[in-house]
Amino acid sequence: MCISGKPRLKRSRWNRNVTLTEAKSGQTVKVESIMGGQMMVKKAMDLGLRPGVVLVVVQNAFRGQMVVKIEDLKLGIGRGIAVKIVVEPVKR
Amino acid sequence: MKRLNIALIGTPNSGKTTLFNALTGATEKVGNLCGVTVECIRGICSFSDIEFHIHDLPGLYNLIPNSPDEGIVKDALIKGRFDKIIAIIDANNIERNLFPVIQLLEFVKIPVILVFNMMDEVRKKGMMVDTETISRILKTPIVPAAVAGCEGLNEILNLLKEDLPANSFSLPVDPKIDSLMTEFSGRHQAVMEKIPHDPKWFLINFCENDHYAKKAAADSGSYGLFETFRESVEILALRDTEIYFSSARIGYIKGLLKETVVKRPARKNNGKDIHDRLDSLFIHPFLGFLIFLLAIFGLFWAVFSLGAPLQNILERLFGLLSAGAMKLSSVKGIPAGISSLLSRGIIPGIGSVIIFLPNIMIMFLLLSFLEDTGYISRAAFLMDKLMHAAGLHGKSFIPFMLGFGCNVPAILATRTLDAKKDRILTVMVMPFIACSARLPIILIFTSAFFPRHKVLVIFGLYIMSILTAFLSAVIFKRLFFRKVESDLIIELPPYRLPKPEYMFKEMWMNVREFLKKAGTIIFFSVVIIWALASFPGDVPYASETTVLGRIGHFLAGFFTPLGFGNWKAAVALVTGFVAKEQVISTLGALISSGSGDIIEHIRGLFPPASAFSFMVFSMIYTPCVATLAAIRKEIGVKWMILNAIYSVLLAYTTAFIVYQIFGRVTA
Numbered sequence: 001m002c003i004s005g006k007p008r009l010k011r012s013r014w015n016r017n018v019t020l021t022e023a024k025s026g027q028t029v030k031v032e033s034i035m036g037g038q039m040m041v042k043k044a045m046d047l048g049l050r051p052g053v054v055l056v057v058v059q060n061a062f063r064g065q066m067v068v069k070i071e072d073l074k075l076g077i078g079r080g081i082a083v084k085i086v087v088e089p090v091k092r
Numbered sequence: 093m094k095r096l097n098i099a100l101i102g103t104p105n106s107g108k109t110t111l112f113n114a115l116t117g118a119t120e121k122v123g124n125l126c127g128v129t130v131e132c133i134r135g136i137c138s139f140s141d142i143e144f145h146i147h148d149l150p151g152l153y154n155l156i157p158n159s160p161d162e163g164i165v166k167d168a169l170i171k172g173r174f175d176k177i178i179a180i181i182d183a184n185n186i187e188r189n190l191f192p193v194i195q196l197l198e199f200v201k202i203p204v205i206l207v208f209n210m211m212d213e214v215r216k217k218g219m220m221v222d223t224e225t226i227s228r229i230l231k232t233p234i235v236p237a238a239v240a241g242c243e244g245l246n247e248i249l250n251l252l253k254e255d256l257p258a259n260s261f262s263l264p265v266d267p268k269i270d271s272l273m274t275e276f277s278g279r280h281q282a283v284m285e286k287i288p289h290d291p292k293w294f295l296i297n298f299c300e301n302d303h304y305a306k307k308a309a310a311d312s313g314s315y316g317l318f319e320t321f322r323e324s325v326e327i328l329a330l331r332d333t334e335i336y337f338s339s340a341r342i343g344y345i346k347g348l349l350k351e352t353v354v355k356r357p358a359r360k361n362n363g364k365d366i367h368d369r370l371d372s373l374f375i376h377p378f379l380g381f382l383i384f385l386l387a388i389f390g391l392f393w394a395v396f397s398l399g400a401p402l403q404n405i406l407e408r409l410f411g412l413l414s415a416g417a418m419k420l421s422s423v424k425g426i427p428a429g430i431s432s433l434l435s436r437g438i439i440p441g442i443g444s445v446i447i448f449l450p451n452i453m454i455m456f457l458l459l460s461f462l463e464d465t466g467y468i469s470r471a472a473f474l475m476d477k478l479m480h481a482a483g484l485h486g487k488s489f490i491p492f493m494l495g496f497g498c499n500v501p502a503i504l505a506t507r508t509l510d511a512k513k514d515r516i517l518t519v520m521v522m523p524f525i526a527c528s529a530r531l532p533i534i535l536i537f538t539s540a541f542f543p544r545h546k547v548l549v550i551f552g553l554y555i556m557s558i559l560t561a562f563l564s565a566v567i568f569k570r571l572f573f574r575k576v577e578s579d580l581i582i583e584l585p586p587y588r589l590p591k592p593e594y595m596f597k598e599m600w601m602n603v604r605e606f607l608k609k610a611g612t613i614i615f616f617s618v619v620i621i622w623a624l625a626s627f628p629g630d631v632p633y634a635s636e637t638t639v640l641g642r643i644g645h646f647l648a649g650f651f652t653p654l655g656f657g658n659w660k661a662a663v664a665l666v667t668g669f670v671a672k673e674q675v676i677s678t679l680g681a682l683i684s685s686g687s688g689d690i691i692e693h694i695r696g697l698f699p700p701a702s703a704f705s706f707m708v709f710s711m712i713y714t715p716c717v718a719t720l721a722a723i724r725k726e727i728g729v730k731w732m733i734l735n736a737i738y739s740v741l742l743a744y745t746t747a748f749i750v751y752q753i754f755g756r757v758t759a
Contacts, residue, residue: 046158
């Protein structure tokens with residue numbers, strides 16, 4: 001059950017995975033998996049969003065499009081794609 | 093002379109076209125964003141007795157294509173007979189840039205030259221790239237270069253000239269899968285012979301669900317055989333074959349770069365550099381939006397205000413020319429017809445358009461400035477939500493921005509959109525974006541009727557053109573594609589200081605196009621208009637009893653409800669179908685009496701309400717011939733017809749409403 005009304009993945013000590021949309025600006029996360037259609041997954045993979053990649057969330061505000069940075073490459077990601085990316089927070 | 097065919101390949105925004113221009117001396121469009129080149133462009137460069145035919149291909153992330161521009165590359169590689177390939181890699185992001193290059197190396201069996209571009213930026217960052225080791229492992233020559241700074245060009249030319257060993261790269265995969273592939277191609281030799289490619293490459297491509305490979309497999313008549321093979325690979329790999337092979341490739345690249353690329357140590361300042369700081373302004377959800385609006389307002393202000401003094405000078409010059417041509421009639425030996433043709437037809441006709449050359453130059457200069465800095469991708473990113481509200485894609489915004497220059501290249505630029513429905517929608521609404529050819533109409537009418545609030549009215553008209561595009565997108569989407577939902581994922585390139593020479597070169601190209609148009613299409617149309625307006629000879633020029641006057645009268649009936657049932661306006665609009673500048677040059681040829689400026693004459697021709705309605709109509713109605721041809725080429729003849737009909741109807745209704753409202757208000 002979820003009080004805030006936002007659907008959330010179940011979190012426990014063992015499973016700290018969240019969707020990319022839940023990561024905060026400035027946070028470093030690791031991509032766990034990408035859900036979604038074949039086309040979308042391929043496009044995301046082509047641009048460097050692959051499972052195992054570590055990225056920094058540059059901007060995630062006001063429920064709008066997000067900006068992430070993979071090494072030196074900045075990507076703008078629509079919210080529709082961001083909710084399909086499962087990430088795990090990385091401690092620096 | 094020996095002739096060699098060379099192809100240029102690489103990811104988007106890695107500098108292929110910059111290299112192409114440097115090698116061939118061409119002036120193809122370059123910019124700091126993805127997807128500037130969307131078709132195969134050829135150029136020739138000669139070097140030590142060899143003629144190199146260089147083919148500049150669109151950029152791609154993956155040799156298994158997503159979008160039409162990527163499909164063009166695959167087609168070219170399969171059908172084209174290239175002797176050598178130059179693969180360009182942006183050394184800032186070697187890992188991602190190597191991906192399509194590795195795919196290329198798996199595929200082609202001809203010499204490949206790798207160019208590690210932007211090494212100057214890499215060095216500045218303190219990154220080290222051991223190109224020699226990478227070259228040894230991949231068995232291909234590598235040139236470290238900075239193409240924009242002309243670094244490494246000689247090495248590239250020398251390598252092009254040399255006889256290089258053919259590429260013999262093969263992607264290392266799991267030995268079990270490798271032996272499965274060898275066994276398959278050995279057992280089914282008869283089938284494999286029907287496929288004109290390297291067996292291993294073909295099998296991998298088939299397993300990666302490539303359209304081309306699947307079609308070739310179906311054509312060979314043994315699709316089932318390949319499918320069983322794919323399934324057995326899937327069992328061995330324990331996952332989807334598509335993911336397996338791309339992971340194998342990524343794993344290989346990672347291994348390759350682990351020893352050869354040394355990244356700089358972590359930066360100070362929380363790891364924020366100048367790009368990050370600029371981005372915190374430019375892509376900020378609120379500030380960014382504000383900055384964007386200011387930038388666009390500034391653009392139109394500059395086009396209008398900075399261009400005005402030069403425009404005045406040109407205006408006077410043409411006035412003098414026209415007056416001079418009038419005097420020719422009194423000179424003996426020159427027929428009166430010539431003087432009339434010059435002073436009434438050609439000079440005011442062409443002149444009325446040419447005087448806006450300064451404005452158009454500023455427009456193109458500023459547009460290419462925005463492109464070269466890398467800001468346009470940011471703007472597209474910011475606009476994503478707004479574009480989505482209209483049923484468009486965030487990426488559609490980039491073609492929209494180009495559309496302010498000219499709709500034709502903007503329509504070609506939609507090839508970077510992945511989903512076909514997004515493309516069709518973007519192309520269909522593109523003509524509503526007011527291109528630079530409509531600038532003369534806007535400028536003349538605003539200076540004639542709204543001299544006090546010029547910039548505001550101009551800005552308003554541009555906003556109107558964008559809103560028309562958005563509303564039409566909503567309508568088209570409702571009518572034709574109910575469910576289109578493709579989300580944005582876009583690369584935001586690093587900010588770069590634009591090189592003035594590139595900006596001016598690009599502006600010059602556009603100016604040349606404009607002058608060419610003025611010298612050919614517009615020139616001939618003006619001559620025809622003049623001829624029709626002077627015939628028969630016994631009535632005054634451009635009076636209602638001339639041939640053109642009669643045609644115009646017939647046409648004018650259609651426009652009476654819109655407030656401009658004036659035959660000259662009707663003729664101008666019809667000729668505007670050839671090219672939108674023609675609206676003004678026809679008016680120029682018909683209303684000038686050889687003296688005074690066109691603005692005065694236009695003020696006399698229209699009452700204010702009908703002038704406004706005329707302006708609105710000419711902004712929206714049928715796209716010009718070139719744009720229609722581009723629509724047909726990109727999305728088909730049916731859409732083109734629909735577009736022409738829809739835009740005329742829309743223009744008619746909007747102008748009617750505008751006239752009714754304004755007519756009441758001014759009355």
